[in-house]
Amino acid sequence: MIKRKRLIVGKMGLDAHDNGLRIIAKWLMEGGYEIIYAGLYNTPERIAQIAAEEDADAVGISFLGGEHLYYTDALIRKLNEMGMKQVKVVVGGVIPPDDVQDLKARGADAIFTPGTTKQEILDTIESLFD
Amino acid sequence: MDQKNFIYLDGEKIPHFHSLSGFAYKEVYRKSDWDKELPDPGQYPFTRGIHRDMYRGRLWTRRQQSGFGTPEQSNERIKYLLKIGQTGINMDTDIGTKLGLDPDHPLARADVGLQGTSLCTYEDIEALYADIPLDRVSSTLIVQPPCSAVIMSQYLLMAKERGIPWEKLIGTIMNCALTQFVGPTYESVTAFFPIDLTVKIGLDVMEYIVQRVPRWNIVNINAYNVRETGVDAVQEAAFSISLAADYIRRLMGRGLDVDRFAHRMAFFCAAHIDLFEEVAKLRAMRRIWARMLRETFGAKNERSLWFRTAIQTSALPLTAQQPLNNIVRATIQTLAAVLAGTQSIHTTGYDEAYSLPTEESHKLSIRTQQIIAYETKVVNSVDPLGGSYLVESLTDQLEEEILDLMKIIEDKGGFIQCFKDGWVEEQINQARYKMAEAIETGQQPVVGVNIFREEDEQVKINIFRHSSDMQEERVRYAQDYKKHRDTETVKRALHDLQDLVRQRPEENLFESIMKAVEARATLQEICDALRRATDFKIPS
Known part of the structure; x- marks a missing residue:
């Protein structure tokens, strides 16, 4: 049996808009992923720590208020520091068009902005593990 | 192009006639659906508005x-x-x-x-x-x-x-x-x-x-x-x-x-x-x-x-x-x-x-x-x-x-x-x-998202950007502020507030909070006093 992929999903910093996070978490579970829900108010250190403890295949982080560059950067740096370069980083939420490329350049593996369909999300995440 | 993009040629129909909250809109409403007295605006129970x-x-x-x-x-x-x-x-x-x-x-x-x-x-x-x-x-x-x-x-x-x-x-x-x-x-x-x-x-x-x-x-x-x-x-x-x-x-x-x-x-x-x-x-x-x-x-x-x-x-x-x-x-x-x-x-x-x-x-x-x-x-x-x-x-x-x-x-x-x-x-x-x-599922049609979506859309939008040094400026401000006040007055006011919450929890705290503001305590210092008084820990 192939091991189910395990994803940590959560938000970092103070923003608490978690509609998207909750919905995506449910969709991913329905898509066969194992989800560890880290909830709100995480630091990059905490998300990386959970990813290490849980031997996660990916982390999914969601933003709304414009704090995506700061925290994605910090998280990727932390994952690299801890020797977890293999952990995929998936970013979702309100991300201005110019920042989508920027986030990719900084090492995010996939970015989902509002209006992305369930199928598109599942297909993209699956492709990360090909 | 995907065939499904042409379906609207066959006559457009919306998927259902329910309201956003699930009420069924009827095909037509008549007197038999509603036939009551309606008090004027400004009259109890103000259905038509609170002012005449x-x-x-x-x-x-x-x-x-x-x-x-x-x-x-x-x-x-x-x-x-x-x-x-x-x-x-x-x-x-x-x-x-x-x-x-x-x-x-x-x-x-x-x-x-x-x-x-x-x-x-x-x-x-x-x-x-x-x-x-x-x-x-x-x-x-x-x-x-x-x-x-x-x-x-x-x-x-x-x-x-x-x-x-x-x-x-x-x-x-x-x-x-x-x-x-x-x-x-x-x-x-x-x-x-x-x-x-x-x-x-x-x-x-x-x-x-x-x-x-x-x-x-x-x-x-x-x-x-x-x-x-x-x-x-x-x-x-x-x-x-x-x-x-x-x-x-x-x-x-x-x-x-x-x-x-x-x-x-x-x-x-x-x-x-x-x-x-x-x-x-x-x-x-x-x-x-x-x-x-x-x-x-x-x-x-x-x-x-x-x-x-x-x-x-x-x-x-x-x-x-x-x-x-x-x-x-x-x-x-x-x-x-x-x-x-x-x-x-x-x-x-x-x-x-x-x-x-x-x-x-x-x-x-x-x-x-x-x-x-x-x-x-x-x-x-x-x-x-x-x-x-x-x-x-x-x-x-x-x-x-x-x-x-x-x-x-x-x-x-x-x-x-x-x-x-x-x-x-x-x-x-x-x-x-x-x-x-x-x-x-398309039960709630959203134009541009689940209908009439443009797959290759390149959004051009002028968006608001914060000034790059704004956050650092605020961090520095908060740090400097705490260095340049009468710390004794602040401490005393915060201490009083904390004591009040601990000892007389039923009392109205507003005046005590205002005193702390007057003493130039910051927002977080006041909140921390409240947290300390109740032994409350925030995420870290």
């Missing part, structure tokens, strides 16, 4: 939310908005301010000034309101307890400093313990403060303000944020009125006469995209409020029976795809708010799905309202949809369902209890999944 003449007497207040970056930057935006025709101030604070964290707190730094203005010192509020006539323009301060006690203290001290009597101040402190963040979601309300103390301090603020600042609104139930979680119109109305009922009971429990404070309670509701349902919702809410105040709480003063509400056009139907479409949506939602007879409106910017509004987008929102007000003639008669078989029948239906849900909540011990028990959280999560599913 409504917008003929005075237009609604144009109250766009603003607030970003430093208080100085927000002050510039307020002045810009007032110059182009905004008639009230609606000041949003950043998340750190709402959670009682100063900009230099490690968890707060990256969010400083992003979703509202950053406030932590008395001097901040002075900068925010520089050159603004506090006795001529009404201000809504978007912050909830316990921080509402701090910000309100700062505001009152500023008025005192400027020689403006508190009797002349006009405005609103949102001050709702449960609804301010992303609606009443459990984690966001409970992570940074103990819930019971939060509710208690909210009531302290109401009790203090109602006795000393007579024209100030003591609470604004944020039904808008409740709705934005994805719940329906019935839940929005029932949750928020049930919560208001809890506040009323508790204030009466403190010995306050209902007619002393009920007319200073108000709401902040959503106008979603289902036009008739939204109009019916607000008409039903007015009626429910009037009857509840008179029959359940024994209010005698007519003003206590007035359901007053601000409206923001809901951002949920707005899309990141084809963002100009949002201008059309927001216009229709604004029209719904006007047809429903609201007291003030915030028209959400078309760039909402990307960032805070730019100056240009802010202006467009105000112009949208001005065009409706001055050009369309829809303001000329009061409650223009009143008497429509459809709207009246929908109003009755919504009223019935809202009352049924309020009864369920009451039987469970009231809204605050339901929140603490996790029942509200369950309802919200179910609603969120349902909303996502309705869009996924």
